[in-house]
Amino acid sequence: xxxxxxxxxxxxxxxxxxxxxxxxxxxxxxxNAQKSYLSLxxxxxxxxxxxxxxAAVAAFVTGLHGESPVATFYREKLAASAGGxxxxxxxxxxxxxxxxxxxxxxxxxxxxSAENTAGLIYRVSAASKTALGARLAAALEHAxxxxxxxxxxxxxxxxxxxxxxxxxxxxxxxxxLVAFLAFQVRVVSGLRTLAAASA
Numbered sequence: 004x005x006x007x008x009x010x011x012x013x014x015x016x017x018x019x020x021x022x023x024x025x026x027x028x029x030x031x032x033x034x035n036a037q038k039s040y041l042s043l044x045x046x047x048x049x050x051x052x053x054x055x056x057x058a059a060v061a062a063f064v065t066g067l068h069g070e071s072p073v074a075t076f077y078r079e080k081l082a083a084s085a086g087g088x089x090x091x092x093x094x095x096x097x098x099x100x101x102x103x104x105x106x107x108x109x110x111x112x113x114x115x116s117a118e119n120t121a122g123l124i125y126r127v128s129a130a131s132k133t134a135l136g137a138r139l140a141a142a143l144e145h146a147x148x149x150x151x152x153x154x155x156x157x158x159x160x161x162x163x164x165x166x167x168x169x170x171x172x173x174x175x176x177x178x179x180l181v182a183f184l185a186f187q188v189r190v191v192s193g194l195r196t197l198a199a200a201s202a
Contacts, residue, residue, distance in 0.1 A: 006037070006041065008033065008037050009036075009037060009040045009187075010026075010033070010036055010037070010040075010187065010190055010191060010194070011023070011026070012076075013072045013073050013076055013187070013191045014072075014190075014191045014194035014195050014198070015072075015195065015198065016194065016198075021201060022194055022197060022198055025197070026194075036186075036187070036190070039179075039183050040183070040187070043057065043176070043179065043180045043183055044057055044058075044061070044080075051169075051170050051172045051173035051176055052173050052176045052177050052180070054084060054085075055081075055084050055085065055086050055087055055090075056138070056139060056142065056177075057180060058077065058080045058081040058084045058087055059081055059084075059087070059090055059094055059135075059139055059142075059143075060139075060142055060143065060146055060177065060180060060181065061077040061080065061081070061180065061184055062074075062077045062078045062080070062081040062091075062094050062098075063094055063097060063098060063101075063143050063146060064077075064146050064150060064181055064184045064185070065077045065078075065184055065188060066078065066094070066095070066098035066102075067098060067101055067102060067147070067150055067151075068150075068185075068188045069102075071188065071191070071192065072191065072195075073184075073187060073188050073191050077184075078091070078094075081094065089134075090134065090135065090139075092134075093130075093131040093134040093135050094135075096128065096130075096131055097127055097128070097131050097135075097143055100125070100127075100128060101123070101125045101143075101147050103122060103123045103125075103151060104151075105122055105150070105151035105152060106120075106151055106152060106153065106154070107120040107121065107122030107151060107152050108120065108122065108151075108152035108153070108154040108155040109154065109155060110154055122151060122152060123151070125144060125147040125148075125151075126144060127140040127143055127144055137167045137168065138167045138168045138169065140167070141163055141164050141166075141167035141169065142164070142167075142169070142177060144163070145160060145163070145164055145177070146177075146181050148160060149178065149181045149182070150181065150185065161174065164177075
Protein backbone atom coordinates (compact mmCIF):
# COMPACT_ATOMS: atom_id res chain seq x y z
CA UNK A 4 0.00 0.00 0.00
CA UNK A 5 1.39 3.43 -0.95
CA UNK A 6 2.24 5.81 1.88
CA UNK A 7 0.11 8.96 2.04
CA UNK A 8 2.06 11.96 0.71
CA UNK A 9 2.95 13.96 3.81
CA UNK A 10 2.90 17.40 2.16
CA UNK A 11 -0.50 16.68 0.57
CA UNK A 12 -1.78 15.59 3.97
CA UNK A 13 -0.45 18.64 5.84
CA UNK A 14 -1.60 21.06 3.14
CA UNK A 15 -5.07 19.44 2.94
CA UNK A 16 -4.70 18.59 -0.75
CA UNK A 17 -7.41 16.29 -2.06
CA UNK A 18 -6.81 13.97 -5.05
CA UNK A 19 -8.06 15.59 -8.24
CA UNK A 20 -8.08 19.10 -6.78
CA UNK A 21 -6.47 22.13 -8.45
CA UNK A 22 -3.55 21.97 -6.00
CA UNK A 23 -3.11 18.27 -6.70
CA UNK A 24 -2.81 19.17 -10.40
CA UNK A 25 -0.25 21.87 -9.59
CA UNK A 26 1.87 19.44 -7.58
CA UNK A 27 1.53 16.81 -10.33
CA UNK A 28 3.30 19.19 -12.73
CA UNK A 29 6.42 18.84 -10.59
CA UNK A 30 6.18 15.11 -10.04
CA UNK A 31 9.88 14.57 -9.39
CA UNK A 32 9.95 17.31 -6.76
CA UNK A 33 6.84 15.81 -5.17
CA UNK A 34 8.32 12.32 -5.11
CA ASN A 35 11.69 13.52 -3.80
CA ALA A 36 10.05 15.46 -0.96
CA GLN A 37 8.16 12.32 0.07
CA LYS A 38 11.31 10.19 -0.16
CA SER A 39 13.12 12.73 2.02
CA TYR A 40 10.38 12.53 4.63
CA LEU A 41 10.46 8.73 4.64
CA SER A 42 14.25 8.53 4.85
CA LEU A 43 14.33 10.99 7.76
CA UNK A 44 11.31 9.81 9.76
CA UNK A 45 10.96 6.15 8.75
CA UNK A 46 14.62 5.24 8.26
CA UNK A 47 15.98 1.76 7.75
CA UNK A 48 18.69 2.53 10.31
CA UNK A 49 18.01 4.92 13.21
CA UNK A 50 21.14 4.04 15.19
CA UNK A 51 22.79 7.47 14.90
CA UNK A 52 19.60 9.50 15.47
CA UNK A 53 16.81 7.67 17.27
CA UNK A 54 13.18 7.94 16.20
CA UNK A 55 12.45 9.72 19.49
CA UNK A 56 15.23 12.27 18.85
CA UNK A 57 13.94 12.85 15.32
CA ALA A 58 10.40 13.45 16.60
CA ALA A 59 11.59 15.74 19.42
CA VAL A 60 13.75 17.87 17.13
CA ALA A 61 10.93 18.03 14.57
CA ALA A 62 8.40 19.16 17.21
CA PHE A 63 10.86 21.81 18.41
CA VAL A 64 11.83 23.13 14.97
CA THR A 65 8.29 23.29 13.60
CA GLY A 66 7.08 24.79 16.87
CA LEU A 67 9.63 27.59 16.48
CA HIS A 68 8.00 28.39 13.13
CA GLY A 69 4.67 28.98 14.90
CA GLU A 70 1.30 27.29 15.10
CA SER A 71 0.52 25.37 11.95
CA PRO A 72 -0.71 21.96 10.81
CA VAL A 73 2.96 21.00 10.46
CA ALA A 74 3.77 21.89 14.08
CA THR A 75 0.67 20.02 15.26
CA PHE A 76 1.61 16.96 13.20
CA TYR A 77 5.11 16.71 14.67
CA ARG A 78 3.94 17.44 18.22
CA GLU A 79 1.50 14.54 17.84
CA LYS A 80 4.27 12.41 16.32
CA LEU A 81 6.41 13.08 19.40
CA ALA A 82 3.51 12.29 21.74
CA ALA A 83 2.97 8.96 19.95
CA SER A 84 6.68 8.01 20.05
CA ALA A 85 7.93 5.66 22.75
CA GLY A 86 9.02 7.97 25.57
CA GLY A 87 7.80 11.05 23.70
CA UNK A 88 4.89 12.01 25.95
CA UNK A 89 7.35 12.54 28.82
CA UNK A 90 9.27 15.08 26.72
CA UNK A 91 6.30 17.19 25.55
CA UNK A 92 6.35 19.61 28.48
CA UNK A 93 10.05 20.30 28.09
CA UNK A 94 9.80 20.67 24.31
CA UNK A 95 6.87 23.09 24.68
CA UNK A 96 8.81 25.11 27.27
CA UNK A 97 11.85 25.28 25.00
CA UNK A 98 9.76 26.35 22.00
CA UNK A 99 8.46 29.24 24.12
CA UNK A 100 12.01 30.12 25.27
CA UNK A 101 13.45 29.88 21.76
CA UNK A 102 10.74 31.64 19.75
CA UNK A 103 12.14 34.68 17.94
CA UNK A 104 12.41 36.03 14.41
CA UNK A 105 15.35 35.86 12.07
CA UNK A 106 17.62 35.24 10.39
CA UNK A 107 20.24 37.12 12.36
CA UNK A 108 23.90 36.84 13.24
CA UNK A 109 27.26 38.15 12.09
CA UNK A 110 29.13 37.74 8.83
CA UNK A 111 32.93 37.63 8.64
CA UNK A 112 34.51 41.08 8.30
CA UNK A 113 33.75 42.47 4.85
CA UNK A 114 30.97 44.03 2.79
CA UNK A 115 28.24 41.81 4.28
CA SER A 116 29.11 42.96 7.81
CA ALA A 117 26.71 45.86 7.24
CA GLU A 118 23.92 43.26 7.46
CA ASN A 119 24.98 41.96 10.89
CA THR A 120 21.99 41.71 13.21
CA ALA A 121 21.92 40.83 16.90
CA GLY A 122 19.46 38.25 18.20
CA LEU A 123 18.73 35.60 20.78
CA ILE A 124 21.58 33.19 21.58
CA TYR A 125 19.39 30.30 22.64
CA ARG A 126 20.35 27.86 25.37
CA VAL A 127 18.19 25.09 26.82
CA SER A 128 17.09 25.81 30.40
CA ALA A 129 18.66 23.85 33.25
CA ALA A 130 15.32 22.21 34.08
CA SER A 131 14.75 21.09 30.49
CA LYS A 132 18.35 19.92 30.14
CA THR A 133 17.75 17.53 33.03
CA ALA A 134 14.55 16.20 31.44
CA LEU A 135 15.89 16.01 27.87
CA GLY A 136 19.43 14.85 28.57
CA ALA A 137 22.66 16.38 27.29
CA ARG A 138 22.40 14.85 23.81
CA LEU A 139 18.91 16.15 22.98
CA ALA A 140 19.59 19.50 24.67
CA ALA A 141 22.64 19.97 22.43
CA ALA A 142 20.50 19.04 19.41
CA LEU A 143 17.88 21.68 20.24
CA GLU A 144 20.52 24.38 20.67
CA HIS A 145 22.09 23.45 17.34
CA ALA A 146 18.70 23.30 15.61
CA UNK A 147 17.94 26.81 16.84
CA UNK A 148 21.29 27.96 15.45
CA UNK A 149 20.50 26.42 12.05
CA UNK A 150 17.00 27.93 11.93
CA UNK A 151 17.76 31.47 13.06
CA UNK A 152 21.47 32.22 12.78
CA UNK A 153 23.17 29.80 10.39
CA UNK A 154 25.77 32.44 9.48
CA UNK A 155 27.15 32.10 13.05
CA UNK A 156 27.77 28.33 12.79
CA UNK A 157 31.36 27.50 13.74
CA UNK A 158 33.59 24.56 14.61
CA UNK A 159 32.78 25.03 18.31
CA UNK A 160 29.13 24.26 17.57
CA UNK A 161 30.08 20.94 15.99
CA UNK A 162 32.32 20.17 18.96
CA UNK A 163 29.42 20.77 21.34
CA UNK A 164 27.39 18.13 19.48
CA UNK A 165 30.29 15.66 19.44
CA UNK A 166 30.89 16.26 23.16
CA UNK A 167 27.20 15.53 23.83
CA UNK A 168 27.51 12.13 22.16
CA UNK A 169 26.53 12.82 18.57
CA UNK A 170 28.41 10.96 15.83
CA UNK A 171 29.48 12.63 12.59
CA UNK A 172 26.78 10.64 10.76
CA UNK A 173 24.22 11.65 13.36
CA UNK A 174 25.11 15.34 12.96
CA UNK A 175 24.70 15.12 9.18
CA UNK A 176 21.35 13.32 9.48
CA UNK A 177 20.12 15.72 12.14
CA UNK A 178 21.16 18.75 10.02
CA UNK A 179 19.34 17.27 7.00
CA LEU A 180 16.25 16.83 9.15
CA VAL A 181 16.30 20.51 10.23
CA ALA A 182 16.76 21.65 6.61
CA PHE A 183 13.93 19.40 5.42
CA LEU A 184 11.57 20.74 8.08
CA ALA A 185 12.29 24.35 7.07
CA PHE A 186 11.48 23.40 3.48
CA GLN A 187 8.35 21.47 4.46
CA VAL A 188 6.96 24.28 6.64
CA ARG A 189 7.34 26.77 3.79
CA VAL A 190 5.88 24.51 1.10
CA VAL A 191 2.85 23.61 3.20
CA SER A 192 2.30 27.26 4.13
CA GLY A 193 2.49 28.29 0.47
CA LEU A 194 0.11 25.56 -0.67
CA ARG A 195 -2.39 26.41 2.08
CA THR A 196 -2.20 30.08 1.07
CA LEU A 197 -2.92 29.13 -2.55
CA ALA A 198 -5.85 27.00 -1.44
CA ALA A 199 -7.30 29.84 0.64
CA ALA A 200 -6.87 32.34 -2.20
CA SER A 201 -8.71 30.09 -4.66
CA ALA A 202 -11.54 29.24 -2.26
